[in-house]
Amino acid sequence: MEIIVNNKSLPNGLNVIQLETAVGAAMKTFEGGLGINVPRSRFLPVKKTSDLLLVMSNLYSLKNGSLVMSPQRMFPTTPLVKLGDNHFSKVKEFLSRFENIPDLIELDHLTVSGDVTFGRGVALKGTVIIIANHGDRIDIPSGANLENKIVSGNMRILDH
Template identity: 45%
Template sequence: ILNHLSQNKVECCMEVRPTTSIDVNGNFANFEERKFQLGEIAQKPSERLSEKFKLLDTKNMWINLNAIKRLVETDALKWEVDAGSSLMQETAASSIIRFFEHAIGISIPPSRYFPLNSTSDLLLLQSDLYATSNGVLIRNAARTNPKNPSIELGPEFDKLDSFASRFKSIPSVVELDSLNVTGDVWFGNGIKLKGNVSIVARPGMRIEIPDGVVLDNKLINGPEDI
């Protein structure tokens, strides 16, 4: 990418991916009048909006610092707010792309993009489902299902320090289809999750998953269910 940008004197490049039917929020990129436009979908977009915007911003950008210097020195960075529009422009980094003379978007493969919006996403990224090689995500070939497991962690896992403290090590999820965790739940070392696993600790209850346990299509409502 860097070589292409340098050879073609590109001032700003946004890495984008095609939108899908499950994208309900985020920054949508559009190409109008030979300039990119970026829109923040503040509410759940309608089908017409998802049809209009074909590209989704991955928040990965390449910017020529000399071009930034020019824009600052010429006071060219002016933000406009349309309070009556459902498409709200924000001062996110990606919004700056429309100010550059030579800006492009590069559609990237799934191997370069992994959404990281919650600790549920972080669990997948840190698991044995993925490894990294030269900055590229490599999916574990042992995973036969082309879809990623569905992970839903309760609010007890929302903060990074709480998330980290509740796992002695990240469980194996290569054979997992879905995981739902609610309440005061703690994970030991070397745990394997398979199929559909649900762990629900009622208020006042603490559930500790022991080291080395294999949970295969399990519904756990208390320690006796492990």
């Protein structure tokens, strides 16, 4: 199989080379090999922490070895989730920002940017946008229920 060379830079500035192979390139080595187009609804790739948030949430449960969307969800589509690169890009950082994963059953869209943390038992519904200003922090307290809310600046939500 052919080698794919990917030049990358680590966060500390060190330049490295990542060597990969493409599974599709292996097809030519099998006589009579066939490809099958599998729709995205049949698998849940986790490439970013936003994908991880969805898979870890109550949107899915494990049934016979497969992740199945909760029947409590009104629509069969997954919410659009955008998590900021500076504070949510690494799994360790991502996990440290949640006491537990929020309830996402009724979520349509979530955008989080900046230094934001989530307490235990938080529910997110509709469209929720949380943006902490540079140098500021937003702590979403335990038990908060955010529905169609925009939270920005340097804020501690005390009442919910």
